[in-house]
Amino acid sequence: MLILTRKIGQSIIIGNDIEIIVSAIDGDQVKIGIQAPKELKILRKEVYEEVTISNREAVVSRDSLLQIKGLLE
Structure with a gap:
């Protein structure tokens, strides 16, 4: 640093x-x-961390939905 x-x-x-x-x-x-x-995205660190967490949760939710859909087929 x-x-x-x-x-x-x-x-x-x-x-x-x-x-x-x-x-x-x-x-x-x-x-x-x-x-x-x-074109350069500038975020406060706490906002960046919230976006990152939200994106991870969205991927997990999408993956969970795909697994459930696979079970129904």
């Missing part, structure tokens, strides 16, 4: 086309801006 110190207005570049900018610091909360190509 790379840990960097940045001040308000300073940024970090990832690759050639992603920039993360520190826009404000208020106590223990840091506000960041992200400039990236529109």
